[in-house]
Structures are given as C-alpha cells and as structure tokens.
Amino acid sequence: MSSAQIEIQLIASLVAVACAIPGTFLVLRKMAMISDAISHSILPGIVIGFFITHDLNSPLLILLAALTGIITVVLVEYIQKTGLVKEDTAIGLVFPALFSIGVIMIAKNANDVHLDVDAVLLGELAFAPFDRLLIRGTDVGPKSLWVVGTILMITITLLITFFKELKISTFDKGLAASLGFSPAILHYGLMSVSSVTTVGAFDAVGAILVVALMIAPAAAAYLLTTDLKKMLALAIGFGIFSAIFGYWVAHWLDASISGSITTVLGLVFLSVYLFAPTKGVIAVMYRERQQRTEVSLLTFLLHLKNHDDLKERHVNHLNEHINWQKVRSKTVLDLAQKNNMIHIENNIVSLTKKGDEFTSKAIDYIITNEDTQIEDMKDDFFLFRG
Amino acid sequence: MDIQEYFSLVFSDYTLRTITLGTAILGAVTGMLGSFAVLRKQSLLGDAISHAALPGIAIAFLITGAKDSNTLLFGALISGLIGTFWIRGIITKTHLKSDTALGLILSLFFGFGMLLLTFIQKQPNANQAGLDKYLFGQAATLVVSDVWMMAIVTGLCLLVMLTFWKEFKILLFDADYTKTLGFNTKFIDILITSFIVLAIVLGLQTVGVVLMSAMLLAPAAAARQWTNSLSVMVFLAAIFGAFSGVLGTAISASQNNLSTGPVIVLVASVFVVFSFIFSPSRGLLFKQLRFIKNRRDLQLHKTLAFMHQIAATHEDISHPHAIKLLNSFQGYTKSTLQKLVDKDYVQLQGNMWSLTKIGFETAANLYTKQTTEDE
Numbered sequence A: 001m002s003s004a005q006i007e008i009q010l011i012a013s014l015v016a017v018a019c020a021i022p023g024t025f026l027v028l029r030k031m032a033m034i035s036d037a038i039s040h041s042i043l044p045g046i047v048i049g050f051f052i053t054h055d056l057n058s059p060l061l062i063l064l065a066a067l068t069g070i071i072t073v074v075l076v077e078y079i080q081k082t083g084l085v086k087e088d089t090a091i092g093l094v095f096p097a098l099f100s101i102g103v104i105m106i107a108k109n110a111n112d113v114h115l116d117v118d119a120v121l122l123g124e125l126a127f128a129p130f131d132r133l134l135i136r137g138t139d140v141g142p143k144s145l146w147v148v149g150t151i152l153m154i155t156i157t158l159l160i161t162f163f164k165e166l167k168i169s170t171f172d173k174g175l176a177a178s179l180g181f182s183p184a185i186l187h188y189g190l191m192s193v194s195s196v197t198t199v200g201a202f203d204a205v206g207a208i209l210v211v212a213l214m215i216a217p218a219a220a221a222y223l224l225t226t227d228l229k230k231m232l233a234l235a236i237g238f239g240i241f242s243a244i245f246g247y248w249v250a251h252w253l254d255a256s257i258s259g260s261i262t263t264v265l266g267l268v269f270l271s272v273y274l275f276a277p278t279k280g281v282i283a284v285m286y287r288e289r290q291q292r293t294e295v296s297l298l299t300f301l302l303h304l305k306n307h308d309d310l311k312e313r314h315v316n317h318l319n320e321h322i323n324w325q326k327v328r329s330k331t332v333l334d335l336a337q338k339n340n341m342i343h344i345e346n347n348i349v350s351l352t353k354k355g356d357e358f359t360s361k362a363i364d365y366i367i368t369n370e371d372t373q374i375e376d377m378k379d380d381f382f383l384f385r386g
Numbered sequence B: 001m002d003i004q005e006y007f008s009l010v011f012s013d014y015t016l017r018t019i020t021l022g023t024a025i026l027g028a029v030t031g032m033l034g035s036f037a038v039l040r041k042q043s044l045l046g047d048a049i050s051h052a053a054l055p056g057i058a059i060a061f062l063i064t065g066a067k068d069s070n071t072l073l074f075g076a077l078i079s080g081l082i083g084t085f086w087i088r089g090i091i092t093k094t095h096l097k098s099d100t101a102l103g104l105i106l107s108l109f110f111g112f113g114m115l116l117l118t119f120i121q122k123q124p125n126a127n128q129a130g131l132d133k134y135l136f137g138q139a140a141t142l143v144v145s146d147v148w149m150m151a152i153v154t155g156l157c158l159l160v161m162l163t164f165w166k167e168f169k170i171l172l173f174d175a176d177y178t179k180t181l182g183f184n185t186k187f188i189d190i191l192i193t194s195f196i197v198l199a200i201v202l203g204l205q206t207v208g209v210v211l212m213s214a215m216l217l218a219p220a221a222a223a224r225q226w227t228n229s230l231s232v233m234v235f236l237a238a239i240f241g242a243f244s245g246v247l248g249t250a251i252s253a254s255q256n257n258l259s260t261g262p263v264i265v266l267v268a269s270v271f272v273v274f275s276f277i278f279s280p281s282r283g284l285l286f287k288q289l290r291f292i293k294n295r296r297d298l299q300l301h302k303t304l305a306f307m308h309q310i311a312a313t314h315e316d317i318s319h320p321h322a323i324k325l326l327n328s329f330q331g332y333t334k335s336t337l338q339k340l341v342d343k344d345y346v347q348l349q350g351n352m353w354s355l356t357k358i359g360f361e362t363a364a365n366l367y368t369k370q371t372t373e374d375e
Helices: A003-028 A032-053 A058-084 A087-108 A115-122 A125-130 A142-162 A163-171 A173-178 A182-207 A206-222 A228-254 A257-275 A281-306 A315-323 A326-338 A355-366 A373-381 B004-009 B014-039 B042-054 B054-064 B069-093 B098-121 B145-163 B163-171 B175-180 B185-207 B212-224 B232-253 B260-278 B284-312 B334-342 B357-374
Strands: A131-135 A138-142 A342-345 A348-351 B346-349 B351-356
Touching: A003 A032, A003 A125, A003 A142, A003 A163, A003 A182, A003 A206, A003 A228, A003 A257, A032 A058, A032 A087, A032 A182, A032 A206, A032 B098, A058 A087, A058 A182, A087 B042, A087 B212, A087 B260, A125 A138, A125 A182, A125 A257, A131 A142, A138 A348, A142 A163, A142 B054, A163 A173, A163 A182, A173 A182, A173 B284, A182 A206, A182 A257, A182 B346, A206 A228, A206 A281, A206 B098, A228 A257, A228 B098, A257 A281, A257 B098, A281 A326, A281 A348, A281 A355, A281 B069, A315 A326, A326 A342, A348 A355, A355 A373, A373 B014, A373 B054, B014 B042, B014 B145, B014 B163, B014 B185, B014 B212, B014 B260, B042 B054, B042 B069, B042 B098, B042 B185, B042 B212, B054 B069, B069 B098, B069 B145, B069 B185, B145 B163, B145 B185, B163 B175, B163 B185, B163 B232, B175 B185, B185 B260, B212 B232, B212 B260, B232 B260, B284 B334, B284 B351, B284 B357, B334 B346, B351 B357
Parallel strands: none
Antiparallel strands: A131 A138, A342 A348, B346 B351
16 A cells, blocks of 8 residues: 555545534434535635635635535525425535526636535545645645545544533424523534535535535434444444545555545445335334234234124134235234234134233233334234234 | 517417417426426526536537437437536545535536537538537527427326325435335435436526526426425416516516526516515515514503503503603603503593503403414
8 A cells, every 4th residue: 555545545544534523413304405405505615715716625625615614504584484495405506506606706716726526426535645744845745635534633632622512402402492501503513514614624525425424424324323322333334434435445446546435435324224224214114013913912812802703703713804815814823923912722713811811011002002002012022923 | 679569470480489388388387397406505506507517519519410409419318417416426435525515516617528529610611510509508490399398208207206296305304204114215315316417407508507597497486486385386386487488588588688588587587586576475665664563562462561660550451641651762652651541451531541440451461372372
C-alpha cells in the first residue's frame, strides 16, 4: 500500500465518521431529506466562494457554502410556514432552484473556473492526496485531510458537550423545551453542523455520497438497535467499513471511489434490511407468519371450547367448518398437539386441561383487550411457537 | 441569437422546432402527473426516482452496448420502478420513516449508477461518450423519434388519467373511503406511481437526473395556488410546465454555455414564486393586504364601540363630544375618524364629534351581528 492509498482511506474514513454523527440525528429526527437538499444547494455558495478565494479548501469557502446550506433550511421552513405547500414540496422546490443557479454560474464562467459539475456531484477522492498543505515549506499532509479532520473534531466536541440536550430534544421535543433547551438553537446547531460537514466532505467525496454517508449507516444502525449510543457507534462502524472496503472495490474495478463506497454502503444496508434480527424484512415476515398461525390456533381452540357436541368436534366436520386449507389446518393441529392443548381420539378432537385453561384466559384477554398480556400468556403456555 | 430571433426561427428551423416541441410536451406531462405527486405528499419521491433511474441507464448500456435512447430509458424505467418499490418496502416493512427511505434509495442508487458510469468510461468502447448527458440533460440531443415517444406516452397518460379520473381523485383525497367503496386501492396507487416514474424517466434526457424532480413539482406547486379544483389544477400545471419548457429552451438557446435543464428549472421556479406572491386567494401579497384590511376594520370597530359607550350615557345620542376623548388606545387615528365620517356613522363639528343615528345603531349591533354571522 502506498502512502497515497493510506491517505485516501484515512480521508474517506474521517468523512464517513464526520457524516455518520449528524446523520444519525437527522434520521432520528425524520429530516434525512434535508441533507439531500443541503448537499445540492450549497453549490452556488461554493461557486461564489471559489470566485473569491480560488481555493476549494479555503475556510472562507467552507463558511460561505455552509451559509448557503443554512439559508436553504431557513427558506424551506419559511415556505412551509406560509402554508402554501407541504414541507416535502418546499424542500423539492428550493434545492433544485439553488442547484440550477450554481450549475448556470459554473457554465457561464467555465473558462476561468477550475471546477466542473461532475466533480461537485462525485468528488474526486483519488486526487485528494495531491493537494498538500504546506506549513513554512514542510509538507504536513493532504489539505482535505486537515479540513475533514478539523470538522470532525468540532463535531465530536459538540456531540460530547451537547449529547444530553440533543438526545432529549430528538426524542421528546416538548420535554426538552420545558427543561429550557431551546429547540431552535439545537435545530439550527444541528443544521449548521450538517452544512459544514457536507461542504467539507463534498470536495473529497461529492454531494451525493455525502447524503449516502449520512443516511445509510444511520438507517442500517437504526434497524439493529434502539440505543442512541450504540446506534452512533454502529453507524460510525458501518461508515468506516464501507469507506475502506469501497476504496478497494474501486481500486479493483478502476472506477469512481465515491461511487463504489456508496455501492458498498448500499450492500451493507441491503443485508441489514434483510437479515436484521428483529426488524429485518425476513424476521418481520417470519414473525408475521408465526402470529398468523397462532391466531388461527386460538380461533380453533375457541371453536372447540364452544362446542361440546361430539359431532361438531369430529375431524372431518372441523375441516369443512373452519374452512381452512389442508396445509394450514395441519400446521395448526400439529402446533396444538405439540403444545399439549388438544388430544385426538377416534377422530374426535377435544381440549386437554391445559388447552382449556389457555382458552379461558384467551377469552379474558379478548374481552379486556390488554395488548401486552397475550404475548406473556403465549410464553407461559407454549412449548413450541408457531 | 437573441430571444426574438429564437421565436422567429422556431417555426422554420427543424432542430429548434423539435427541441421546443419536446420540452413543451415534457413540461406538460410532468406538470400533469406532478399534480398528483404534490397532492399525495410524494413530492420528494420524484427526486428519489430520478436518481434511482441512473443505474438502469448504465446497465442498459452495458447489456446492449448501444446508445439508443429508448433502450436506455427502458432500463431507467426498470430501475426507477425497483427503487420506488424498495422505498415502499422500507416504509411498510420497517420502522424507518419515508424521508430516510427516500434519501437512502436516492443516494445509494445514484452512487451505484455513478460507479457503473465511471466503470463504463474506462471500457474500450468508443460508443460510451455522452452517457453523462443524463446527469444534467441535454435538450439539444432530442430527435424527432424522441419527441414522438414523448407524445405517445403523454397520450397514454391522458387516456389512463381520463379513464381512471374518478378513482384517482377519490384516492387522492380520501383513501379509506375509497377502500370502503370497494376500489382496488393498491392497483390505483401502483398505476399513479408507475405513471409518475414514467414521466420522470421521459425527462431524464432533457432535464437530467439531478433536476428532474423540480420539473415534477414546480408546475404543480404553482398551479395549486390558483385553484382548489383538481381538474383545473392538472390543466394549469400542464400549461405552466409547457411554458417553462418553451421559455427555458428559448433562453438557453439564446445564450452561450447554458444547459437547458437548469434554465427550465429556474423558469419553473419563477412561475412558483410568482404564484406564491400574486395568487388572489392564497398568495402572500393578497393575504398580507387582507390582513392589514382586517386589522383596520377591527380598529374602526373598536373606535365605534367606544363612541357608542359614551353616546349611550346621554339621552340625545347625537350629543357632541370632544375629539380629545378618543385616543389611539381605542384605535383612533385621524384617518379612521375620517373613514367613520365617510360612512355616515359620525358627524364632525370643529373639534367635536357626534354619532349619527345609523352610526349608533351599527355600533349597538356591532358584536351581536358579527356573532350571528359567524354562526
């Protein structure tokens, strides 16, 4: 591994961490699309900043562009407040307009601007190590490493200082406000951090990857845990993993680094989405099926309890009475027998003592309808789940 | 070429005519379908879909190796639809919210698309140049067959919309009621969404992936300000869309170095800003004017009520009183007093005022009357 490769991976990982932190809060606050809006609408700020400074890594440019990001947020909120359109429409109207202005500004000054739109969207991580920061003639590393590193330090400091406030205002706005934490300051603080991060990261990885790095790790982490600290840690972990793995994929395919980091992020999210232990799609489908069988079982047991007549409880009769398909009836019957709730004698199905008890309790539950009880009850009675 | 020249050339010049027609049709169809997106609160879905279409374009190119725009757009359609249904899957199957789902699909698909595009660029296929026009769109590449394609899809959209107008409308405003009436809401829902995807894909060549969502939203958001009726809104949105297309093309053709997509989007945004400010019933300007007028009326009522209070203590209701009695706390200013005089409620004699008979009665009934009106 050459030193340039190490530097690229280092920059990518730092960007991933710097994005994951505000991203986690954006996802939790249901403001993920704002990051998309900011990442597009900082373009005019960057172009103006570039006209003034002629340096993509100058702090002035970053501040100007971040200001554009905050203006976007304010504008979206203003439009939303007028009540003329809904919030999502407001977002969708503001950022394309600002982005168009940026694109036109670049196109009109194409000759004297070393800045092209593809680079804005994609960034060029591969060139990042060539732009060195020189202090009194000594080479101290790539410029973007310092920019992203500084932003990351600020973000982490703010996160540790205001963790409690952020946590409360994210999960309970009313409580936060009544405890005296100004929701407006926290909101705009988060927005400012997101803007600065977006701007700082965009040079390295481009506007779209910033969005991906903010949302995807946080969303994947959110499917795995409900603890904020764990979620932050997981999001950072996913981010770093994708950054490094993505780099090697790009190296192997000889394609855009930011594109392949995003693709790896996509694969990470896809696998979490499918296989997350409790909230993944497969787990949810499995649980839904289990509950469906158990509800059928309950219906079946209630039916048995209601009928003392031998004829009503004959296997053939049940088949046509409850009108289930063969496979389904078989699963339900098996489950009931496994759990010792029924026994079958001469093709007559009857409840065991345990089954009877369970059914009575279930009726109680259905009448009072207290949500949590039935799961506990199932745990008490079932040896095998559906 | 300036704008006048453009308009004189538009009917004679073949290329200009094709492009103008193309952007106009595109604007109309996106405006039309965008109305549904805006009203269904799916505004950002367009953004997500247009980004999600990019890998489809790249994969279609990788498979066929040709740059036929219909094949590429077919690929875009497929990947746009996959993106859309994955978004729905995320929203319904997990506890992630719609904004997260949209942002995820948008950025992940786009990143994957860019990966493929850069991968294609490194391939030894001379044909590959120009795929990146789908990022920002290039109206100049429109040819007659593309315009025909757009026209056919627009016709199809119109046909389906007219056939299912009633269903679309009722689903839009009351989904639960639609279900109880026995309509297959899932089918209608998928139909609308698919057509939105189709409209977005059509626009990719002209406006590009990044800005396509604005084409969908802006005309509809502008049209929404002028009317409360769905059919009028759809019609207006189509017109706004078509005009933004034509004007945008005209402006970008009359200047050097201006890509059409961003200009069309800016023109559409100007329509939106204009509608936000000047729409008679919802616009900010008239709202502010109404607000000021209401405040003035309230002040006027306050003064009148105060006068009535004083006058009621006298037997002669028209007994004159000093103007000095009135102060700004009761909403008194010289002009409000003059207004009361103009309305014949008050008479002035020197620096004394007296209520007229009409004025006294109006003042007495001021609040009772209003409450009955409100009820």
